[in-house]
Amino acid sequence: MVIYGKQEVYKIGVMIQAAADETVRYREAVKITKGQLYCNRCGSHFSLREVRLPAGSYYCPGCVLYGRLTDQDQLVSIHRKEEAEVLQTKPQIHCRWLGELTRQQSRMAEELIRCVDSRENVLLWAVTGAGKTEMLYPLIENALNEGKQIAIASPRIDVCRELYPRLVAAFPDVAILLRYGKALEQWQEFELLVCTTHQLLHFYQAFDLLVVDESDAFPYEGDPLLAFGTTQALKPMGVRVCLTATPTKNLLQKAKSENWQVLHLPQRYHRRPLVVPELFFLEDWRNLAKYPLRLARVLRICEQLLKENQVLFFCPDIAFMKHITKVLQEKLPQKKITFVSAQDPLREEKILQLRNKQWDILLCTTILERGVTFERVSVVVMGAEHEVFNKSVLVQIAGRVDRKGTQRNGRVLFFFQEQTLAIRKAIKEIIQMNQLAKKEAKR
Incomplete structure (x- = not known):
């Protein structure tokens, strides 16, 4: 033991x-x-x-x-x-983040502190690229100075890996521990824990403040075991803050039935709109290599995208991803192309290499749908009608584009054989969020 x-x-x-x-x-x-x-x-x-x-x-x-x-x-x-x-x-703790919150972000940050101080659970519904992590910094600083034990949990390992270095940079004087199933970090006493939601099963009434990031994501959404673990990890008077860009009906109903505060931010921190996906009909996309004209069309589009950005190429399953990777490598030999999935032992390295511009095209499964930020990417979704690409997943994937840096004309392309309700709902939600953001900017 x-x-x-x-x-x-x-x-x-x-x-x-x-x-x-x-x-x-x-x-x-x-x-x-x-x-x-x-x-x-x-x-x-x-x-x-x-x-x-x-x-x-x-x-x-x-x-x-x-x-x-x-x-x-x-x-x-x-x-x-x-x-x-x-x-x-103990000495006063100060956040060392050098950035500055926008007016809307500052308002959300103040509301978060107010809700936690009054012991109200919160659902923060903010679009992809709104800067949810940065909005947490004032709350974390305030809670740490009150001696509270804090955990930030996410269903996705990649999200935890992305959060951890940012929090360490923002709070260098705080003991922060990263925990997930195969984490290499040694156990240490901590003031702030960053972990997967599975790790919360190891704690009982331990946290005054528990933040669940990407609270609608698989496997957390709909898993009673993980929901129970989240509840058990909180102290009797503890407060939960759920973050998401794509809340499910279940999450919204839970917030309503339990009288949670719901905070809504439809605007990205840089005030540019979400990129609306472009639709491309592509019959029998699984056998793309058998149809030279269709394949040539996809290759031509990829080359156009690569003129200004790298490409994240989402696939519905690993078998198809490996197949289409070989096809792209053969047809675009001058481009650096690879794939990544949850099964890949080099997963973390490949993601870092994409950030360092070492890949032109990175094919992936839905593991990169959320929680990761790249500065200059366009996105392709092949087989967007597939059941793994539900409305929330498609919105999250589209949100990978134009998240940071200067605008680079990033595009979002959905290739499909059948236009599904999920595709239509995803596009409708993105357009609605942009309309709300316009109204918000005028306030």
Whole structure:
């Protein structure tokens, strides 16, 4: 068994050391009642008939990937005593970010602080490229100076990797820890945790402020286990802030039913509009190589895009991505072309290489739909009618273009065989956001 500092541990029979200003809490790992097993770590419940081990004990299969819990185990956590939180004094913390918030961003930042101070959960609905991370800086600074324990979690590893260095640069005097499944960083005591939403299952009533970035993203959206972990990680009086550019109906309904504050920012920080996708009909795109005229059209468009920008080329699945990569490499030998997916061990390096202009075209799955920023890119979506490209995904993909730097005429192209409701809804939402941003600019 590995004990990670103040993370919850899962087995009994281990000496738990607590400092003078800390207290140790024990609770059942699983609860058995009325023929049912209830897991206190993930919230799952099962019939005892399903979860009996050969030795006679019972376990939770819902979160077995995080270490098996049985009715013989306890969950153990270490907490700072309340009086210690009040008496603890330390130097004032200042944000070192050198940028400046726009008027709209400043208004959102002030509202976030007000909501958290009044213990109101918040949904911040801001378009892609609105500068959500920068709007968090005043809130984080304020919470740190009040001695609050903070976590910023996201369902996506790439988002966590993107957030971590920016937060370290903005708060160099703060102990910040990055945690995800295969993170190489050693455990250390922290004031601010950046982690995947899965990691929250390892904490119990640990955080005063919990920010969930990209809260509509897979696999967090619709996963009761991760939702339970998020709730469990908050202190009883803790506050949750959810960030998204594409809230789902479920998220909006949850915010309404639980009386969350909903803050809406339709304008990007640089005040340029979202790029509206261009539609290109392409029959039998999966077998593109069999049709010389259709392939020539796609190649010609890629070459046009490359005159001013690099290209992010989104594919609906890995098999097609690998196939079309070979086709592009063969037909455009003078261009530097590669692909990346969640299975790629060089995933992080390839993303960094694209930022360093080492690739002309990077083909990818939906892992790069959100949470990553490149300065000069255009976007191609091949097979935009595919089920993996729902409305939210298409809006997020389109939002990769013109996020930072000077305008470089970035374009968003959807190639499709059938125009779906998701495609139409994505374009409609982008146009509506641009219209709202125009109105906002006049206020």
